[in-house]
Amino acid sequence: MKQKKGLIIGVIVVLALLLIGLFAPENFKNTLASFIAQDLRIALPLAIAAAGLVFGERSGVLNLGAEGMMLTGALFTWIGTAMFAGNPWLGILVGMFSSLLIALLFGFLVITLRSNQTVIGVSMNILALGLTSTIYRVVQSMEMKITGFPSLSDLLAKIPGLGDVLTNKTAIGTQLALVDIPRIGSFLDTIFSQNIMIYIGIILIIFLNFVLFKTDLGLKVRAVGEYPKACDTMGINVYKIRYGSVLFSGLLTGLAGGLLVLDIKTFVENVTAGKGFIAIAAVIFGKYTPIGALGASLVFGGAQAVQYLIQAIGLKAPSDLMNMIPYIVTIVALAGFIGKTHVPAASTKPYTKE
Template sequence: MSAATATASPSRSSTAPGIRNWGAAGTYAVLALVALVGFALGSPAKSARFRISNDGDALFVPDIVLGTTPVGWIASLALLGLAGYAVYLTARAERLPRWLAPVFAAVFVAGFLVWVIGSAENPNVYFSGLIAGSFTLAIPLIFGSLSGVLCERAGIVNIAIEGQLLSGAFCAALVGSITQNVYAGVLAAVAGSIAVSVVLAVFSIKYLVNQVIVGVVLNVLVVGLTSFLFSTVMQSDSARFNSPPSFAPVRIPLLADIPIFGPIFFDQTILGYAMYAAVLVVWFGLFKTRWGLRVRAVGEHPKAADTVGIRVNSIRFSNVVLAGVVAGIGGAFFTLVTSSSFNKEMTAGQGFIALAALIFGRWNPIGAFFAALLFGFSLNLSFVLTILGTPVPSQFMQMLPYLVTIFAVAGLAGKSRPPAASGVPYVKE
């Protein structure tokens, strides 16, 4: 098992020693210059007010007022320093440290937030609500990225996350409406997502069809099928077939009143609490159990795993089905929490953003969790800034989540190494 263990260990760097990968360093440099021109030189010379707590909260925290000019210069100089460090390491063909991307992203987001809110007509934002809303929007992304982690760690590329989420959302709405039971809706969502997973597994593992093509076809199939059923079934009698009940938040007294952290951790629906549990369970299972070692061995070196008696294709099949369970819960969140009905293509490409979070998080459940939070934050920020009346065009605000996705995956993530056998079918000789 030693060979499998060695190959299953995750990559420790974004760039292998001796190889100059200028993509990440170039992205850092460009974003640092953008910050210098926008946040510092282009500062509106105003103040941004961040409200942390409300008057009725058990713990009151005063508002934080930050000047756009000093914050802009501090953030810009810090970003220039980080970018220069990345360029220096790349020129020496050295590895970029793992902390560089999250620190750079945090500083850039902080500078952008102060600049854009200070430029708004109403430079006042409820920061606790902004963060709590970001977590809420990130929940289906996190479930989707965990689905991708389970598949790709076993060697199966899961492009069908979008289809899994959409299928789960549709089944949850339909069955939840008929039964008027949220738990029946969740079970239906899991069943619908598993159906997509089974098709992916059969064609990818048994018939050796290209996994990317199967995933793309499944996404198109689910979009077409759910749109057809929505038009012919749900719209004909929406009160009966498209009016599911919703999960009510489960509020923990006192703890839920803690500013910022209270609404995030102690005022969630059951599916919200299940998301935190799912991240921890998947991480522990993959990296702290014998099952996880076998899964990672299959994803890295299936032939070596087969040699020591691991049933490669059985593990791959079961992992794809398990990924369907996780994605199904994420799909149920759309119709049983976020909205009280199903709409055509309501996932709006979030399955692909979940796939990006998986890559940005380096195929690690914890990394994918924080990457999904970044994308959820950008999505919520686009809504908030549109309401505040910022000078940034509304079209740009709508593009913000996808621009963050592109920069994060193509630039900040650097050179990421997926599991070695990901996307490669295994045929036992």
């Protein structure tokens, strides 16, 4: 039933886009297409982080250190990319490794030592802010050449033989061959000619949704978050599942931080600016499912992309007030939808084996 609802929403969105693409005036189409592109770009790191956090949450660990892990991943992706001559793939691996270490410390404190998850989570953020800003000031002067990930069109163009069929080389760069379709072509090109990680990310999130709800491992994760004692009796190692989930959420939040840095192509102190917390809100708003979190991230991303939309329409609004929007939308989403979701029963409760 739930999946059907998702499918229906998806079909409606696609149909609406097609109709708009075919019949709406050119101006409107351009604005909308760039809004969607911005939304996807902003939502990607949020959705990736949230998908990882879903696993932690489902296993009963509320990872409020997500912000710090994201920040750590961001700095070390930046350093790693510079170390590997601008290679974003190797750079982001360095970033993910660094956030994994923070997640390991977090996991040790809240799972093994059974410390208060909220306080430890908050301290992870303070730690990460301190460490990253201190290290950043030391390495600041390094030569940093960051290229970011290739776009879909750039990547398709490199396929031997098919490259020329799938893409067009124009004055403004490589475009998808879709662009030749009358009326709707350039509209679709703006939406689909994205950073390749967006497609990888969406596929990953769908895959994670499958793992969580259709596999044995996913069932174990969910069971441990609901009734750890029963799991223990059944021979499931609660600590192992929780460590695994926390480390995985650390990996993905680090990936998210890396994506953020590779997107804006620079690092600044506290570059995440609350995005880790917004990702946690996306987990709740998305009803603790990876795909739901993706949807929630698109809503939050849209709240930020509205700024570009307003600029595009030519409205003048103070940027400081515009900057508040994503945070306010997060608060409203959190307040408006929280009662309608089921929080894992063992959330934030440490488990003691007897």
